[in-house]
Amino acid sequence: MNEKNKTIQEPLIGAHVGIGGGLSKAIPRALEIGANCIQIFVSAPQQWREPAHPDEEVQLFIDAYNQSNFRAIFLHAIYLLNPAAPNTELREKSISSIISYLHWGKRLGAQGVVIHLGSSSGTTREEAEKNLVNSVKTALDNTDEVPVLLETSAGTKNSLGSTFDDLARILYKIGDTKRAAICLDTAHIWAAGYDLSSEDAVNQTFEEFDQKIGLDKLKLIHANDTNVRIGGGRDRHENIGEGIIGERGWKALLTNPGIRFKPWILETPQIADKNSGAEQIKKLRQWWEGKDDIGN
Numbered sequence: 001m002n003e004k005n006k007t008i009q010e011p012l013i014g015a016h017v018g019i020g021g022g023l024s025k026a027i028p029r030a031l032e033i034g035a036n037c038i039q040i041f042v043s044a045p046q047q048w049r050e051p052a053h054p055d056e057e058v059q060l061f062i063d064a065y066n067q068s069n070f071r072a073i074f075l076h077a078i079y080l081l082n083p084a085a086p087n088t089e090l091r092e093k094s095i096s097s098i099i100s101y102l103h104w105g106k107r108l109g110a111q112g113v114v115i116h117l118g119s120s121s122g123t124t125r126e127e128a129e130k131n132l133v134n135s136v137k138t139a140l141d142n143t144d145e146v147p148v149l150l151e152t153s154a155g156t157k158n159s160l161g162s163t164f165d166d167l168a169r170i171l172y173k174i175g176d177t178k179r180a181a182i183c184l185d186t187a188h189i190w191a192a193g194y195d196l197s198s199e200d201a202v203n204q205t206f207e208e209f210d211q212k213i214g215l216d217k218l219k220l221i222h223a224n225d226t227n228v229r230i231g232g233g234r235d236r237h238e239n240i241g242e243g244i245i246g247e248r249g250w251k252a253l254l255t256n257p258g259i260r261f262k263p264w265i266l267e268t269p270q271i272a273d274k275n276s277g278a279e280q281i282k283k284l285r286q287w288w289e290g291k292d293d294i295g296n
């Protein structure tokens with residue numbers, strides 16, 4: 001194998017890391033657990049406060065990122081967003097927050113900003129979907145370069161975007177843009193009823209994704225195990241190897257030719273723990289390479 005092939009065949013496996021103590025602190029945290037791609041919040045996810053970081057800190061982040069072996073960076077929008085809300089004030093606050101994250105994404109060189117699609121609570125699903133589509137379009141019209149990645153939802157009551165049909169229709173309505181794509185969360189699609197427990201199941205799930213949405217629209221995978229039963233409609237993440245997707249499912253996912261070269265970002269409960277985080281990333285890397293167990 002020549003050097004070039006070696007580079008191409010390297011898996012992109014990383015984690016959501018915290019920015020406590022400053023933006024640039026995310027880089028050593030990710031390096032410590034063996035990640036080569038990262039996802040961060042650039043502001044507190046439970047607050048509406050705009051992201052604010054000193055210029056020096058931003059430069060430190062960019063320098064550290066460039067010196068690392070990282071190959072991709074994603075931002076995750078705040079949790080308070082509801083771009084589908086019937087309430088104008090909430091919807092407008094959501095759009096402003098997405099726009100601000102898209103600006104930060106551009107500044108930091110991110111490959112995308114992940115957003116949750118919100119809920120239809122207080123209105124009809126049709127109206128909520130229309131609001132969502134308009135909100136995303138407005139955010140895109142007021143920014144450039146960085147794509148919005150619509151995250152698949154777990155199918156919790158009233159949440160939008162839990163089926164491939166819904167996501168395909170939403171993307172279609174947003175229109176012909178390279179700046180709207182999908183972030184697929186394994187724990188969420190499992191909870192929404194997509195089977196990932198075996199090679200056949202994984203093949204079938206991603207054939208359906210390809211038919212309805214297109215694998216070229218899949219820009220990021222959130223790699224989370226779960227103990228929610230399939231179709232359970234609840235959003236609960238579990239550490240890799242401690243959930244019911246299990247080793248067989250993960251191996252099928254990580255070796256699937258249609259998706260294995262996508263970036264895989266862990267958002268599991270213990271990912272911030274140095275030992276557990278490193279162990280979980282190591283597991284995924286070994287399964288990606290088709291090996292059986294740690295140490296083989």
Ligand SMILES: [Zn+2]
Binds near residue numbers: 076114116151
């Ligand atoms: Zn998310």
Ligand SMILES: [Zn+2]
Binds near residue numbers: 185267
């Ligand atoms: Zn996720």
